[in-house]
Amino acid sequence: MAALGEVRVSDLPTSAGPDLDVRDASRRKHPWRWLSAFVVLVLAAQLVQMLITNENFGWSVVASWLRAESVIRGLGVTLMLTVVAMVIGIVLGVLLAVCRISANPLLRSAAGVYIWFFRGTPTLVQLIFFYNLSALLPQLTIGIPFGPDFASFDTNTLITPLLAAILGLGLNEGAYMAEIVRGGLLSVDPGQREAGQALGMTNGRIMKRIILPQAMRFIVPPTGNQVISMVKATALVSVIALSDLLYTAQAIYNRTFETIPLLIVVCLWYLAVTSVLYVAQSFIERHYNRGARHQTASFWDYLRIRPRSQS
Amino acid sequence: MSTAVLQARGVRKSFGHTEVLAGIDLDVEPGETVVVLGPSGSGKSTFLRCVNLLESLDAGRITVDGRDVGYDVRNGRLHELPPNELARRRRDIGMVFQQFNLFPHMTALENVIEAPVGVKGERRAEAVDRAVALLAQVGLAGREKAYPRQLSGGQQQRVAIARALAMQPKLMLFDEPTSALDPELVGEVLVTMRDLATAGLTMVVVTHEISFAREAADRVVFMDAGQVVEQGRPEQVIDDPQHERTRAFLSRFL
Numbered sequence: 381m382a383a384l385g386e387v388r389v390s391d392l393p394t395s396a397g398p399d400l401d402v403r404d405a406s407r408r409k410h411p412w413r414w415l416s417a418f419v420v421l422v423l424a425a426q427l428v429q430m431l432i433t434n435e436n437f438g439w440s441v442v443a444s445w446l447r448a449e450s451v452i453r454g455l456g457v458t459l460m461l462t463v464v465a466m467v468i469g470i471v472l473g474v475l476l477a478v479c480r481i482s483a484n485p486l487l488r489s490a491a492g493v494y495i496w497f498f499r500g501t502p503t504l505v506q507l508i509f510f511y512n513l514s515a516l517l518p519q520l521t522i523g524i525p526f527g528p529d530f531a532s533f534d535t536n537t538l539i540t541p542l543l544a545a546i547l548g549l550g551l552n553e554g555a556y557m558a559e560i561v562r563g564g565l566l567s568v569d570p571g572q573r574e575a576g577q578a579l580g581m582t583n584g585r586i587m588k589r590i591i592l593p594q595a596m597r598f599i600v601p602p603t604g605n606q607v608i609s610m611v612k613a614t615a616l617v618s619v620i621a622l623s624d625l626l627y628t629a630q631a632i633y634n635r636t637f638e639t640i641p642l643l644i645v646v647c648l649w650y651l652a653v654t655s656v657l658y659v660a661q662s663f664i665e666r667h668y669n670r671g672a673r674h675q676t677a678s679f680w681d682y683l684r685i686r687p688r689s690q691s
Numbered sequence: 692m693s694t695a696v697l698q699a700r701g702v703r704k705s706f707g708h709t710e711v712l713a714g715i716d717l718d719v720e721p722g723e724t725v726v727v728l729g730p731s732g733s734g735k736s737t738f739l740r741c742v743n744l745l746e747s748l749d750a751g752r753i754t755v756d757g758r759d760v761g762y763d764v765r766n767g768r769l770h771e772l773p774p775n776e777l778a779r780r781r782r783d784i785g786m787v788f789q790q791f792n793l794f795p796h797m798t799a800l801e802n803v804i805e806a807p808v809g810v811k812g813e814r815r816a817e818a819v820d821r822a823v824a825l826l827a828q829v830g831l832a833g834r835e836k837a838y839p840r841q842l843s844g845g846q847q848q849r850v851a852i853a854r855a856l857a858m859q860p861k862l863m864l865f866d867e868p869t870s871a872l873d874p875e876l877v878g879e880v881l882v883t884m885r886d887l888a889t890a891g892l893t894m895v896v897v898t899h900e901i902s903f904a905r906e907a908a909d910r911v912v913f914m915d916a917g918q919v920v921e922q923g924r925p926e927q928v929i930d931d932p933q934h935e936r937t938r939a940f941l942s943r944f945l
Binding site: 569571572574575577578579580581582583585589590593594 | 743745774775778779780781782783784785786788790792793794795796805806809810854855858
């Protein structure tokens with residue numbers, strides 16, 4: 381407020397303000413916030429106490445197994461499976477999505493049937509199915525359809541647990557990725573395609589330079605979620621005796637009966653991997669947000685305690 | 692063969708049971724600016740989109756620079772072209788859209804050089820030089836690095852004009868270029884277009900801006916119900932319309 385007696389030269393008269401000013405209003409109390417925060421604190425304290433005092437956690441056992449060679453090898457199998465299955469899933473997903481929106485009705489419905497089948501049956505069942513493929517098709521043959529064969533393989537030797545796992549997870553993922561990619565492609569304004577056509581761009585170039593970069597903004601976040609789901613879904617392969625992270629841990633605790641500590645080892649590794657992926661995802665999202673109105677939140681925003689500013 | 696840059700004969704187009712174009716004949720000579728006026732739904736935008744085959748024709752024929760855009764003539768018949776050949780022929784026809792349709796993930800400069808570099812295979816450095824000059828020509832010097840959303844509607848539309856010009860088209864199509872703009876931004880786009888008309892660019896402009904037609908057009912074409920009702924010098928068509936439908940349409944602007 382201007383001091384009394386001071387004369388200000390201004391185009392607009394400055395207001396002295398009312399007697400009652402919102403600036404001086406007493407703020408609303410938030411008793412429920414305080415109560416809920418208190419409850420959370422009590423629960424957290426209990427959790428910490430249990431983690432420290434309950435000897436069944438066996439933290440020393442956890443520490444001794446955390447970086448054991450067999451566990452690290454199991455982690456390697458889990459990561460390799462995730463990468464390979466996701467690559468298959470993404471490539472297959474893009475192909476299926478392009479089929480789904482193509483002008484050819486046969487391609488459209490073929491892709492539709494594929495997606496319907498692989499999304500409609502449990503991943504676990506598909507995995508066991510591929511593992512037991514030899515019971516359905518004892519011989520796999522390459523040749524001209526309904527014509528001569530070039531090569532023939534015994535299914536039992538060809539489909540190892542690893543190949544069954546890759547097929548089961550990858551083909552299944554393709555169906556989910558197809559829907560994600562299709563949604564992304566359809567989210568781009570049709571005017572973008574027309575602008576590309578009017579400039580004399582070929583369909584392939586329009587897809588690569590105009591549609592896909594814009595669709596990426598809608599494809600990348602759910603794909604990140606799919607990768608994180610895939611890391612965890614690979615644990616299913618332990619049922620077909622593939623020595624991933626979980627199967628390795630199971631093999632150890634079947635021997636030593638240190639069930640809980642080894643499951644904690646497994647959880648810690650899964651958490652470590654998914655946390656790294658969350659951070660990577662937030663960076664990739666920011667990259668594809670160039671020119672976009674809404675900037676996305678980073679990984680740390682999930683964990684942040686600082687109150688959000690009111691808008 | 693005539694000298695016309697654009698030649699349309701008996702162009703027909705239906706959407707379902709609605710006939711949108713009922714036999715359009717139109718010639719556009721080199722350097723000419725033709726403004727197409729007409730009420731909403733008269734088929735003028737559809738006609739424009741037929742020229743570069745964003746819409747296919749049901750009947751008739753359109754040639755640009757003496758060639759069918761989407762067809763080859765072999766053994767006295769028209770044969771539909773494969774998609775990549777169609778894309779090649781569209782290079783010579785620039786188009787400016789009502790909704791701008793700039794590429795939102797590219798800067799103004801990247802929007803302008805995308806097609807010259809990616810489609811024509813121009814050297815990047817040359818394309819950049821020309822793009823900078825073109826952006827300056829449409830009054831956007833210094834905004835090369837701006838993304839479309841950082842520009843006003845009028846600025847975006849001028850980038851879109853520069854983007855189309857960068858392909859050095861023989862014919863420019865403007866599809867209601869000012870209809871999506873706030874009233875105070877219409878003028879800057881019209882001034883840019885008038886300069887292009889004065890510079891001798893061959894243009895077909897679909898618009899509702901009667902004043903632009905009066906100032907910049909060499910010829911005004913009035914369309915209604917999918918037909919060309921009358922055409923001529925702007926002062927003839929606008930000030931002394933011969934047909935009842937033209938008079939009815941123009942009376943709404945007085």
